[in-house]
Amino acid sequence: MLFDVGRSTVAGRAALTVRGELDLATAPQLADAAAALMQSSPEGFVIDLSPTKFLDSSGARTLMVIARDARAAGVPLHVLVPRTNRPVRLPIDLLDLGTAVPLVAAASEIGSSVAHKDAGT
Amino acid sequence: MTAPRVDEDALLRCADEPIAIPGAVQPHGVLLAATEPDLAVVVSSANAGAVLGRSGGTLDDYLTADDAARLREALAGDLAEVNPLRVTVAGAEVDLVLHRVDGLLITEWELVAGAEQAGAAWHRRLPTVLQRLSASATLEELSEVLARDVRTLTGFDRVMIYRFDDAWNGEVIAEDRREDLEPFLGLHYPASDIPAQARALYTSNWMRIIPDAGYQRVPLDPPINPLTGRPLELSGSILRSVSPVHLEYLANMGVVSSMSVSLIDRGKLWGLISCHHYAGPHRPSYPDRQAAEFLGRTASLLLPTLAASGETDGLVEVARRTAELTAAVGRTPRALATALTEEDVTVLDLLPAGGAAVRLDGQLRLLGTTPPAERVLPLVRALLDAGIDATDAASTLVPDAADLAESASGVLVVPVGGEDFLAWFRPETLREVTWGGNPYQSKTAQTDDGPRLSPRRSFDAWSETVRETSRPWHEHEVAAARTLAGHLAAATLNRASEDNRLAGALQRTLLLEELPKVPGVALAARYRASADDVVGGDWYDLVPLPSGRLSIVLGDVAGHGLAAAAVTAQLRHALRAHLLRAAGPAAALDGLNEVIGALLPGEMATVVVAELDPDSGEVVLASAGHLPVLHAGSVGAEYVMDGRGPALGILDAPSYTETRLTLAGDDRLLLFSDGLVERAAAGLAAGLDALREAVGTGPTAPEQLLDAVLGALNPPSTDDVTLLGIART
Numbered sequence: 001m002l003f004d005v006g007r008s009t010v011a012g013r014a015a016l017t018v019r020g021e022l023d024l025a026t027a028p029q030l031a032d033a034a035a036a037l038m039q040s041s042p043e044g045f046v047i048d049l050s051p052t053k054f055l056d057s058s059g060a061r062t063l064m065v066i067a068r069d070a071r072a073a074g075v076p077l078h079v080l081v082p083r084t085n086r087p088v089r090l091p092i093d094l095l096d097l098g099t100a101v102p103l104v105a106a107a108s109e110i111g112s113s114v115a116h117k118d119a120g121t
Numbered sequence: 122m123t124a125p126r127v128d129e130d131a132l133l134r135c136a137d138e139p140i141a142i143p144g145a146v147q148p149h150g151v152l153l154a155a156t157e158p159d160l161a162v163v164v165s166s167a168n169a170g171a172v173l174g175r176s177g178g179t180l181d182d183y184l185t186a187d188d189a190a191r192l193r194e195a196l197a198g199d200l201a202e203v204n205p206l207r208v209t210v211a212g213a214e215v216d217l218v219l220h221r222v223d224g225l226l227i228t229e230w231e232l233v234a235g236a237e238q239a240g241a242a243w244h245r246r247l248p249t250v251l252q253r254l255s256a257s258a259t260l261e262e263l264s265e266v267l268a269r270d271v272r273t274l275t276g277f278d279r280v281m282i283y284r285f286d287d288a289w290n291g292e293v294i295a296e297d298r299r300e301d302l303e304p305f306l307g308l309h310y311p312a313s314d315i316p317a318q319a320r321a322l323y324t325s326n327w328m329r330i331i332p333d334a335g336y337q338r339v340p341l342d343p344p345i346n347p348l349t350g351r352p353l354e355l356s357g358s359i360l361r362s363v364s365p366v367h368l369e370y371l372a373n374m375g376v377v378s379s380m381s382v383s384l385i386d387r388g389k390l391w392g393l394i395s396c397h398h399y400a401g402p403h404r405p406s407y408p409d410r411q412a413a414e415f416l417g418r419t420a421s422l423l424l425p426t427l428a429a430s431g432e433t434d435g436l437v438e439v440a441r442r443t444a445e446l447t448a449a450v451g452r453t454p455r456a457l458a459t460a461l462t463e464e465d466v467t468v469l470d471l472l473p474a475g476g477a478a479v480r481l482d483g484q485l486r487l488l489g490t491t492p493p494a495e496r497v498l499p500l501v502r503a504l505l506d507a508g509i510d511a512t513d514a515a516s517t518l519v520p521d522a523a524d525l526a527e528s529a530s531g532v533l534v535v536p537v538g539g540e541d542f543l544a545w546f547r548p549e550t551l552r553e554v555t556w557g558g559n560p561y562q563s564k565t566a567q568t569d570d571g572p573r574l575s576p577r578r579s580f581d582a583w584s585e586t587v588r589e590t591s592r593p594w595h596e597h598e599v600a601a602a603r604t605l606a607g608h609l610a611a612a613t614l615n616r617a618s619e620d621n622r623l624a625g626a627l628q629r630t631l632l633l634e635e636l637p638k639v640p641g642v643a644l645a646a647r648y649r650a651s652a653d654d655v656v657g658g659d660w661y662d663l664v665p666l667p668s669g670r671l672s673i674v675l676g677d678v679a680g681h682g683l684a685a686a687a688v689t690a691q692l693r694h695a696l697r698a699h700l701l702r703a704a705g706p707a708a709a710l711d712g713l714n715e716v717i718g719a720l721l722p723g724e725m726a727t728v729v730v731a732e733l734d735p736d737s738g739e740v741v742l743a744s745a746g747h748l749p750v751l752h753a754g755s756v757g758a759e760y761v762m763d764g765r766g767p768a769l770g771i772l773d774a775p776s777y778t779e780t781r782l783t784l785a786g787d788d789r790l791l792l793f794s795d796g797l798v799e800r801a802a803a804g805l806a807a808g809l810d811a812l813r814e815a816v817g818t819g820p821t822a823p824e825q826l827l828d829a830v831l832g833a834l835n836p837p838s839t840d841d842v843t844l845l846g847i848a849r850t
Contacts, residue, residue, distance in 0.1 A: 024840070054804065057748075057795040061679045061725055064746075064771045087804050094805075095727070095746050099775065100767040 005033045008048065010080060011110040015046040022052050022059035022088075030059075034066045044076030046110060052081075055088045060095050067101040078110045079103050140318055142352035144344035146360035149332050149404055150231035152341065154353060155180050157196070157226050163347050164225070166339045166360070173230060174211050180228060184208055195219065196226070205407045207233070216407040220357045224348045229360050236406040239274050244412065254419055260427045264295030267394060267420050271413050272297040275405040277380065277396035281305055284384075284392040288312055289320065291392070302399070314370070322356055323383045324390045328414045330380040331363060332404035334371040338362045359407070378403035380410070382417035386424040394420075435473065436597050442471045443601045447608045454612045461543075461609075462486045471605065472598045474545035476528060481541050481609070491546050492525040500525065501534050501544050510534055510603075511594040513547070523589065531591025533599060535606040538613055543606050547591035637663055639671050641735035645823035647831060647844040651796070658685040658726070659794045659843040660693050664700050671735060672700045672709075675792040675845050676728030677747070688724050692717070692769075696728065706730035706743035707777040710766070714745070714777075717770040725770040729792055731847070738784040738849055743777050745769045748798070751791040751816050752782055758791075758817035760809070787821045790847040791830070796840035808834065823848050 003020035010017075016033050020026065030047070037045045047066070049055070063079060070077035081088055083105050092103065104110055146152045146166045151173055154164035160180040169176040173183055181189045188208040195203040196219075205216035214233035219226065250270045257263035264282040272280040279302055282295040289312035296306045315323075323329075339362070346353045355361040371379055378398035384391045394417050405413070446468065449460040458481045461468045469477040469488040476491035478501070485494055492500060503519045504512065511533040516523040531547030636644045646661060658678035665671055674696060678689045692713065699712035709730060717724055729747040733740050742750060742761055746768025749760040764780030784790060791812075798808030815833035819826045823846030836842050 056799045056805075057677070057727070058679075061768070064725065064768055068771055086806065090806050091799075094748055094809075096744075096765045096767060097746075100746070100771040 003029070005029050010046040010048050011107045013044050013046050013078075013110065014041040015048050015080075017048045017051060019051045019053075021054035021056075022049070022062070023054060023056040024058040027059045027062035031062050031066065035069070038070060038073055038075050042073075042075055044078075046078045046080055046107075048080045049088050050080060050082055050085060052085065052088050055091050057091070057095065060091055060097055063097065064100045077102055080107060080110070081105065139352070140322060140364050141354060141356040141361075143338075143355060143362040143364075144352055145338040145340045145362040146229075146355070146358070147331065147333075147336050147362055148339050149235075149336075150229050150360045152358065152360050153180065153183075153228045153230070154225045154346070155228065156224075156348070160226070164341050164343060164345075164353055166341055168339045172232070183210060183230075192217070204411075205231075218359055218407060222354050222357055223346050223351075225346055225353075227358060229358060231359070231407055233406065236404045237276050237409070238406045239276070239409045239412070243274055243409075247412065250416065251419060254416070255423060257423070257427065260424075261295065263420060263423060263427055265297075267416060268295045268297040271382070271394055271396065271416055274409055274416070275380065275396060275413055277378070277398050277403060277405075278302060278400060279305070279397040281395045281397075282384075282392060283310075283395045285390065289315070289317075291315070294392075319364075319367075320390050323381070323393070324385060324388075326356055327383045327385075327417060328359075328380070328410060329361075329363070330359070330378075330404070330410060331368075331371070332378050333402035334368050334377055334379065335402075375399055377401055380405070380413070382414050383421075384417055384424065385421045391421070391424055435595070439472050439598060439601045442466060443604055446471060446605055450605075450608050450612050454616050457481050457609060457612060457616075458484060458486055462488055468543060468545075468605070471601060472533075472545060473547075473592070474531075474533070475548045476546040478542075478544040478546070480543075481537065481613070483540065489546075490528045490548065492522075492529050496522070496525060497544070500529065500532065501542055504532060504534055505536060505542070511599045513593040514590045516589045526589040530589050531594065533594050533602055535599075535602045537606045538610040541609075541613075543602060543609070545602065547594075549589055550592050551588065637665060639663075639665060639735060641850055642671060642733065643823050643848045643850045644673075645827050645844075645846040647827045647842070649796075649831075649836075649838070649842040651839060651841040658689055659796070659841045660689045661792070661843055661845055662693055662697065664697050666701065666732070669735070671733045672706070673731045673733060673790075673792065673845060673847055674700075674728060675747070675794065675843060676726055677794050677843075678724065678726040680724075688721055688726070691721065692726055692728075696730075700730070700732075705779055706732050706741055707764075707766075707779040710743050710745050710769070710777040711775070714769050714772070714775060718773060721770070723770075725768055727768045731790060731792065733784065733790075733847065735849065738788070740782050740784055740790065741779050742782065743779045745775075745777060746771070748793065748795055751793070751813060752784075753789040753791065753816045754785065755787065758813045760813070784847070784849050787848065789816065789821060789823065789826060791816055791826075792845040792847075794841070794843040796842040797830075797834060797836050797844060800837045800839060821848060 003026040006017045006019065008015045008017045014037055016030065016037060018030060022030060034047065067077055079101050081092060081103055083089060092098065097103065148168055151169045152166040153162045153169060155162050162177055162179060165176045175182060180192065184192060191206060195206055200219045200221065204218045206219065208215050208217050216231045216233055218229045218231065221227065253266045254263060257266055268280045268282050279296065279298040281293045283291045284294045285291055291310040291314070293305045293308050296304060298304065341353060344352055376397045376399060380396040382394040384393060445466045446461065449464055449466070450457055453460045458479055461479050467488055468479055476487065476489035478491055478497050479486045485497065487494060487497065491497060500515065500519055500522050507518060509518060512518055513531045515529055515532045516526055522529065526549045528548055529546040530549040532544060534542055534544040536542050636646060644663065648659065658680055660676050662674040663671060664674065676692065678685050678692065695716045696709060696713050699709040703709040703712055710728070727746040729742070729744040729750055731740050731742050731750060742764045744765040749762055749765070751758050752761055761780060761782065764778055766777040767775050798812055799805055811834055812830065815830045816826065819829040827844050827846045830844065
């Protein structure tokens with residue numbers, strides 16, 4: 001069961017790309033990585049679930065906790081889940097995650113203020 | 122910046138110097154190597170003719186018939202037992218010393234005349250000397266006795282006991298000297314003074330002597346062993362000619378004659394008995410040197426039984442603290458961190474240290490002066506990964522920690538289990554070390570062959586302040602830390618099994634022993650615990666309301682174990698209270714969310730509430746982040762997707778909504794936890810489809826329906842599974 005949280009860039013922002021199955025066993029890795037990124041990227045970051053194969057309620061809870069902590073810290077967060085990623089989209093919809101987690105279906109929906117700032121320097 | 126590299130080259134050259142095969146001997150004896158059994162001499166030192174009156178031939182040619190017979194008799198036995206064989210050559214007494222190497226018999230002939238002899242009186246006193254050595258209670262005492270008796274025996278001007286540290290620097294820890302000489306006691310000498318290949322030789326050969334450092338080398342003829350074709354191996358020889366670098370070193374120190382005996386503790390070179398003579402050449406007789414070696418060997422055997430007197434400092438106090446802390450741990454197994462950090466005696470009191478760190482259950486607590494919390498973990502981890510439990514110079518092992526020297530030059534760490542540990546920190550203690558001469562001065566000399574190591578010229582005492590080191594940790598302190606960690610690990614294990622028992626009991630109270638009988642309603646419940654965890658976070662509840670309606674609750678708290686079970690119990694009771702008071706399920710969830718925010722910050726739960734009117738069959742549903750409930754009727758089963766809001770504990774003020782449906786005729790309502798469908802082999806969607814199929818086509822009576830569902834879905838035992846089935850009768 002391959003699982004990996006990798007650092008990347010989405011829409012000009014620091015991002016965590018989650019590969020494999022996000023469940024009880026692997027969710028803590030995402031939680032740790034997100035906590036670190038929240039410190040180092042106060043201008044905002046993205047959790048990219050495009051290549052995620054599976055999401056269970058533990059993974060969903062972890063996303064909610066990350067969203068709650070980001071909100072409390074004033075760090076803008078986007079969770080990217082393309083509509084085509086059915087195995088992940090379904091639990092998100094069933095658990096009504098959208099009310100608690102800032103979801104986007106495409107990178108273009110993320111405000112690219114950071115990218116503009118980079119372009120200006 | 123090439124100078125350091127040149128130095129390294131020179132040091133390597135020195136380390137390469139073939140000290141075991143110098144091809145020459147010192148002139149205080151003759152070396153003859155012979156084959157056996159014919160005793161034909163195949164290698165002679167060039168002084169054989171001058172000293173023994175002949176060269177070549179066989180060994181018999183050099184000896185009287187009687188002595189030759191004794192030699193042959195000796196060769197049949199253990200050579201170590203016959204050395205020396207005292208023989209007479211041309212009217213002069215000679216000590217003949219024998220050993221074998223590479224197929225040759227090496228015979229070394231040392232004239233008795235010219236040697237100093239302690240005489241029979243000293244040898245008669247040997248038992249007294251041995252008794253003095255073995256009666257020594259401390260290392261200091263043993264060293265002093267050893268220095269004094271070796272000097273009495275051998276007559277050297279100065280006898281020092283020299284001890285190596287971990288980096289092979291040496292320190293003079295005891296000394297007996299001619300009164301007019303300047304003391305060397307307490308001086309340190311850098312490791313390079315005695316190079317590695319010399320230390321290796323000293324571990325196998327216990328005794329070396331240079332009667333006159335101004336000697337002329339006596340070459341061997343031929344210099345090779347004719348049996349092997351390689352230079353004759355002299356590491357076991359008493360006459361071996363030494364490195365010219367060493368002779369220069371002695372001359373620079375003003376030493377005319379020197380002798381050293383190895384001190385070896387359990388196979389490792391521990392130190393040396395180092396003897397100097399300044400007045401002129403000095404050669405104790407072979408039997409006296411043997412006696413000195415014997416004293417060194419005896420002292421070596423005693424070394425492991427003695428500790429330096431400072432080593433036991435605080436031993437009693439530390440033992441008492443260990444007992445106190447162990448007792449505190451035993452009294453409060455559920456609050457180990459508190460017992461160690463907040464009581465009258467804390468871990469910081471266990472042993473002298475500036476700060477301490479306690480990491481238990483993943484929680485780090487710091488006491489006293491320590492590095493900042495975020496630096497403690499990497500430092501401790503680096504040391505543990507390197508297999509180090511105590512260091513008084515952490516920055517030499519973990520260079521990243523150099524900036525922490527002020528609080529953590531010394532670190533003592535013991536693992537407690539998992540990632541947990543106890544650690545103590547000692548601050549930087551500036552320490553004055555007095556070297557016997559500046560150890561950092563350049564020691565290379567340019568020669569035609571490139572740089573060569575040139576021995577130090579100045580031995581004037583030179584003081585240095587050593588930085589980034591702390592007071593060293595005593596062995597008994599490390600042992601006490603390990604003992605405490607062992608007790609903690611045991612207490613943690615006991616607690617874990619106790620927790621499982623408690624949590625199991627707690628969860629049983631969360632699950633109803635018997636479902637309440639409600640007229641007009643058929644109810645069934647199933648709970649299956651996870652195989653990995655005694656307790657999951659699932660709970661269910663049935664709350665008859667004053668209005669005659671019935672609230673049916675199924676929830677799931679994030680987390681496992683005792684902590685989750687305790688949160689679950691609180692939520693269950695809070696939700697009961699809100700259900701009894703509130704206008705409906707959504708309002709009750711709003712209230713419960715407030716409870717979490719105010720009283721259980723950080724906790725999270727999902728829950729679904731179905732409020733049934735048994736008379737009309739009307740159901741009001743509200744969900745907080747829970748999977749949808751399943752409504753089965755005559756035309757099949759459908760998930761109810763309305764009336765849902767976020768999980769509890771996520772948003773400050775979510776507004777939960779409700780949806781309504783009617784249980785008509787044989788309709789069933791199924792509430793379930795995620796464990797039922799989540800881990801279906803084909804994924805969540807397939808699990809939900811299978812559940813809808815099983816309920817739609819299954820029996821109508823709730824008890825049978827739940828059994829059928831569990832049978833059809835067969836959820837894995839990795840998570841707990843809860844099912845509630847409701848129908849009207």
